[in-house]
Amino acid sequence: MKLGFSDMEEAFRRECASWLDEQMAGEFADIRGIANLVDKPERRKAWERRLAEHRYSCIGWPIAWGGRDATLNEQVIFAEEYARAGAPNRLNHMGVELLGPTLLALGSSEQKARFLPAIAEGTAIWCQGYSEPGAGSDLAAIRTRARRDGDEWVIEGQKIWTSLAQFADMIFVLARTEDGTRGREGLSFLLVDLDQPGIEIRPIRQINGEAEFNEVFFDGARCPVENMVGAEGEGWTVSTTLLSFERGISTLGQQMQFRNELDAVIAAAKHNGKAADPVFRQRLAEAEIGLRLMRYGALRMLAGGKGGALAGAALTYKIQWASWRRALGELAMDVLGQEGEVAPADAEGWPLLANLYLYSRADTIYGGTNQIQRNLIAERGLGLPREPRGNA
Known part of the structure; x- marks a missing residue:
């Protein structure tokens, strides 16, 4: 390696x-x-x-x-x-890093010809329709339904935490297309135009004042039959293939962003003298060690992976970086002290670090909570028995 x-x-x-x-x-x-x-x-x-x-x-x-x-x-x-x-x-992260590789792997020749050029050219922005109010981390519990009507699918339901939907042109949607099914059965993967009647997008205001996430409501929205990726009922396979790309190359770029954030915390500690405190020096050193371990681990995963398949080690990455960054946000606020709460928005380094703290509170929730990630590690990585689940 x-x-x-x-x-x-x-x-x-x-x-x-x-x-x-x-x-x-x-x-x-x-x-x-x-x-x-x-x-x-x-x-x-x-x-x-x-x-x-x-x-x-x-x-x-x-x-x-x-x-x-x-x-x-x-x-x-x-x-x-x-x-x-x-x-x-x-x-267009969702289009470039997730949907594009999925279509390259599983899409029909017609779907590739129709959708890939616009993604590559930056003229079609995509978002992801997975999570629902009653099915956040438990993706298999979704209730959004699509029924066949001639050459189209008619979609009814709601998605939530849809990143950047307000700027997107298209959305890929996981919907239940077979009545009477539940769990992973009966799901299909649909490519849906957002600019049509029957779709409403409502931004969700976050703790940091931004509105990156949205609710998306489907009330009779339509999708051509040929926009289904894979066969009817194979949506779970397609969706998990797509999610495997989420732990791919972009992780290294993400870590460089973490590098920039950690450097900003270190600069703030040097500026206000906290870097001379042995307790803060130890915490900064631990953050540096954690970041380097993530880099080496990501390189090892990428060097050993094949195609879009997730190796067992890759299952640990989300909980690793999310926990590390949440701790970094807490360290940033401890370094800034009261200044982090009351400083004006133009204070040097304050907006970045305050936003880091507020946003990192969600890191251990979205994309699968830490609790869900531990289940994935246990069940898929270690082969342990599945946690008992209800029948809902």
Whole structure:
């Protein structure tokens, strides 16, 4: 297993870094370092298109579909340099990192031809319709239904915690298409146009004042039959394949964002003298050690993985980073002290660290709570018996 990079790969790193720095210091300087997902959506859409123009939008995709057919190491390098340059969080993460690879793996030739080019070009923004009010971490308990009506599926139900739905053009929806089924049976995976009657999007205001998440209501919304990925009733297989990509290359870019946040905490501790306190030095050292362990673990997972399959070790990653970042948010507030509560918004370093603390409270909840993650590790990773579940 190789954790280092070759001379050619380091040359690719310099190429990526140079281009990204040029963009972030030039035309797109106004969106550099944005710490949230909702500010300046039109500028971020323009950034998606700029990435596409230079084939940086989805570099791991085949050349025929707008990518660069980049190697695993090259994808890791670009993800790291993207975060290092302060480029904004991707507005089309769901399309590029999740749906695109899923269609490449499981989509029909017609679905690939219809949907992949627009994702690669940055002209179609996607969101994910999985969680529901009564089925957050328990994905198999969803109640949204789709019934066949001629050449279309008619969708009724509600999704929640739908990231960036207010900016999206399309949504992939997991819905129950077979009456009388429950759990993983009878689910299908549908690609749905958001710009149609029968769909209402309501933003959810978060503790940090932003509205990244949304409720999405389906009241007779329609989806062409040919927009079903996989066969009817195979939605669970498609959805879990998609989720496996969520633990992929983007984890390394995520860790570079963590690096930036930890550096901001360290800078604040040096500025106000907390870095001289042995207790804070120990906590900062523990945060540094945790971040390095995540990097080595992610590289090991990626080097040993095949296709979209999740190795047992990959099941531990979400609970690892979520717990680490929640602790980092608490450390940030302890370092700032009262200043973190009362400082004006233009105080140096305050907005980033305050937002880190508030947002990190959700890290151990969304995408599967820590409790659910422990069940996944036990049942899928260790092969232990399933936890007893009710019949609802």
